[in-house]
Amino acid sequence: MDTLCKDDIVAMIRAIRSTMEEQRDHLIELDAAMGDGDLGLTMVKAFVAADEYAASSDLTDLGKLLMQAGMTMAKAAPSTMGTLAATGFMRGGKALAGKESIDGADLAAFLRAFAAGIKERGKTEVGNKTILDVMHPAATAAEQAAADAVAPAGVLAAAAAAARTGWEEAKGMQAQHGRQAYYREQSIGKADPGATAGLFIIQAMLGAVESKEKS
Amino acid sequence: MDTLCKDDIVAMIRAIRSTMEEQRDHLIELDAAMGDGDLGLTMVKAFVAADEYAASSDLTDLGKLLMQAGMTMAKAAPSTMGTLAATGFMRGGKALAGKESIDGADLAAFLRAFAAGIKERGKTEVGNKTILDVMHPAATAAEQAAADAVAPAGVLAAAAAAARTGWEEAKGMQAQHGRQAYYREQSIGKADPGATAGLFIIQAMLGAVESKEKS
Amino acid sequence: MKKFINDPKNFVNDMLEGILCAHPKQLTHVNDDRHCIVKAGPKRKGKVGIATGGGSGHLPLFLGYVGEGLLDGCAVGDVFQSPSSDQMFEVTKAIDSGAGVLYIYGNYGGDIMNFDMAAEMASMEDIRVEQVVAGEDVASAPKGEEGKRRGVAGIFFVYKCAGAKADELASLDEVKRVADKAAANVRTMGVALSPNIIPEIGKPQFSLGENEMEIGMGIHGEPGIRRGELRSAEEIVQEMLPPILDDIPIKKGDEVSILMNGLGATPLEELYVLYRTVHRMVVERGIAVFNVYLGEFATSLEMAGASISVFRLDDELKALLSTSARSPFFEQLTIG
Amino acid sequence: MKKFINDPKNFVNDMLEGILCAHPKQLTHVNDDRHCIVKAGPKRKGKVGIATGGGSGHLPLFLGYVGEGLLDGCAVGDVFQSPSSDQMFEVTKAIDSGAGVLYIYGNYGGDIMNFDMAAEMASMEDIRVEQVVAGEDVASAPKGEEGKRRGVAGIFFVYKCAGAKADELASLDEVKRVADKAAANVRTMGVALSPNIIPEIGKPQFSLGENEMEIGMGIHGEPGIRRGELRSAEEIVQEMLPPILDDIPIKKGDEVSILMNGLGATPLEELYVLYRTVHRMVVERGIAVFNVYLGEFATSLEMAGASISVFRLDDELKALLSTSARSPFFEQLTIG
């Protein structure tokens, strides 16, 4: 299958929601270790809202759908990660404006805009132990795969693999932003909660496309 | 021995202090059950102050000495029982003004004025489950003994026996005053903290005189 | 016992030292005794002096209401202990400007006896003293036995109205009349969720189960009406408010000021959650809310809990309540 | 979890409902959303609007400083959560009277991103917005990295001075200048004794041993400088105060206002015990104390703990600090 239709995008968002619900307590724990422990709650809130919006939306413009989903998330979960994830969807969606179906290159463009949005909103760089350390390599890997005309599932598989590596690398970094930064050197060696949530997003997107292929 | 001298009175106050120090936790517990738990603290404070005052006083007028001891107690321990005990000493001492030695009748007069002072200051009556239910019968028994020209030790022995009976009877009463009264029927059957402190005062007075006779 | 203290024995003294050096323009002490707090600055000739007193551990009660348009002096006791008659007498002398002194304090045995003694001493020095004993906790004694009721947070209204009246240079009788009237028009009930710890004792004063509350409990841990499982904020208010309103009674057409008081550890957020239901129920009964005081007005160290006081207003009380006032613990700009 | 709440999910909403019905003459909300709190009554033409915002659980922060001589609006988030950019934008529109809007808020990632987004939205509607981010917790980042510091109770001084300046109908640039100056002259440090419980999570946010304290801890439980055995009040202040004073530095001959803040469960009595040592040390350094604010100004639900903020004054800041102000949570009569 070379393109994803609206149902696939809606299923993708649903898959992210399910993952967040499953991982709620895990994310709370990760965030509580060096933050305020809210990440599990806010990610669930954000993606429940996105899912409810997407499932009931009449839009056929998938870019607009993703953008609106992002705006819904911004209202539902205005925490750091809620806002960053919302910004990612808004910018990613904007990059796909007008599209009623989505191919591998579109997914790569979505991820690139997502990462760029986070970078700008968070005033951060790669290497600061944030979600960007997952989203940026994921976008780069997705672009490479798309350049080879790979289909959506393959693009997302490449993105997920790079995300996973980025997530591992981020572990070794020292946090520079948010509550984690107050822990300075102590943050080194620990998984970054936001990076973990980012990894879950990409893995859930891949999972949704894969399970569709199987069915 | 038919009269008590200044040393005996000072020893009496010292004996009350020691008893209160020994019974501190017991009184706290009794008061905590239906009050604020301060009784052990305030009785110790009151009689430490009285003892320190009496031990260093130059007064030869024993009535005045007891009165001043009472005033010292009023400053040191202005709780309900602290104030009542202080009033008792002030009124009791006043009744003995001018005396440089004290016989059995004087002790009876002291206890009568003590009880009357409590009654007036507390605006209470016998039967309300207070220290008065100990001090009133003690004063009456002391008066009877003194009428038979009994010596101080005998007067105090009679007072202590009556006090003990009064203390038992007060157990069966329902509290009408102070924090204990908020427990209404629940107070029936329990020892009254103030009555217990009153019993200790009389028992310590007796103990001081008895141990002197032995030595 | 996790507390910011030095030697527990010096707790009250350290606190008073802190208060006096924090607010030197507003408060001072007399007789070389920090327990004898009076308003700083010159006395106002012809103004009735108002004194209060009581144990420590209830800030802003009692000394927190010494200030402009409020009280003139306060005798401060140890934690949960009456101050001595001596200290009350010193405060009395210091604040009398010839117009007499009104004592306003809560209905507790030790305080009553000591204020009685102080009044006797004052009368020997020809200072006229009158007394108003506040007791408005409906949980502490049934209707008909009002004289046995504890005074709790509602005393704030008595202070405020009497203070405003004294500021008008009214006579002692007039100030007392107003204080009596205020005291007669306020009713309170409390609920506790957790105990406090007296520094010198070092362990909790009473215990409540992990999921228990006690409705009607007093600010020294005196027993309440019912101990039971913690209910929702709505259910708690539904249980507490009717006995408060039905006691005077306060009814349709009346206008009230409401004091939603925290006992120490309870966050303001939770007090507002409680107030939400108070408001709905009061309005449903056709009672008008003039204003709301919400915060800590009478506490019990770090006790978690709250109390609700309702003050029935008439034109006179409303005017007195509305004047400006200023103490280190309570400031109010003129209302209206 | 012993709290006065209904459904934990509705905690913030119930609280806001309580606040709005308790203070209808002072506060209202816009856009049909109780999270968008603004001052009741008409806007003053030509006055710069000041908005703040932040998570719930810190009352009187943040919405408690919306009032006369203070702020004009506040966007309210969930417990310890930023409000949304949308809500900030609605508040911004509601309070702009044409003179522009100043955002004053604490240095937290979520808040910054959302205020940035709101400012972008406002600029699209031609509302001029400036921002001042308060960060004065010296425990949260070393000197040289001031930009990383958390904003805590000291933001009160920024609000007060900016609010007074805006009341003079000063321009947006002038109000911002004053807010920046206030923010540059305040330093804070906190100490925690016990954790808080977020209603929706239901268990303590962190744990401290039976006899432990954490010096430098933030109001969301962010790590401090040192965790260790609870010391005496004097020793705690001796550890906390020097880093506060040495940071600007505040030195001999300076005049300061001091804010001794309780984090929630700590009794006022203990804050005064702490203040006693603060005062002695400040005076020993030859620093003059202009006035003291003591109470709860920025809390963390039922956390036991305290923070000390020192605000270095000059004539301008002193005059701005001294004007009268009135919100449901903070009233001040003119000082001096």
Ligand SMILES: Nc1ncnc2c1ncn2[C@@H]1O[C@H](COP(=O)(O)OP(=O)(O)O)[C@@H](O)[C@H]1O
């Ligand atoms: N400035 C930033 N830019 C990008 N990502 C950030 C930034 N600050 C924090 N993050 C990410 O956000 C995560 C924390 O998210 P969240 O729990 O929502 O924060 P908070 O609870 O402090 O608002 C971090 O693990 C990190 O990945």
Ligand SMILES: Nc1ncnc2c1ncn2[C@@H]1O[C@H](COP(=O)(O)OP(=O)(O)O)[C@@H](O)[C@H]1O
């Ligand atoms: N009005 C009263 N008259 C006489 N005795 C009283 C009165 N009220 C209380 N008492 C006595 O005081 C005792 C309690 O003393 P105390 O613990 O000092 O009271 P509190 O702590 O309430 O001030 C009671 O057990 C009772 O014997």
Ligand SMILES: [Mg+2]
């Ligand atoms: Mg977090």
Ligand SMILES: [Mg+2]
């Ligand atoms: Mg007692």
Ligand SMILES: [Mg+2]
């Ligand atoms: Mg007592």
Ligand SMILES: [Mg+2]
């Ligand atoms: Mg957060």
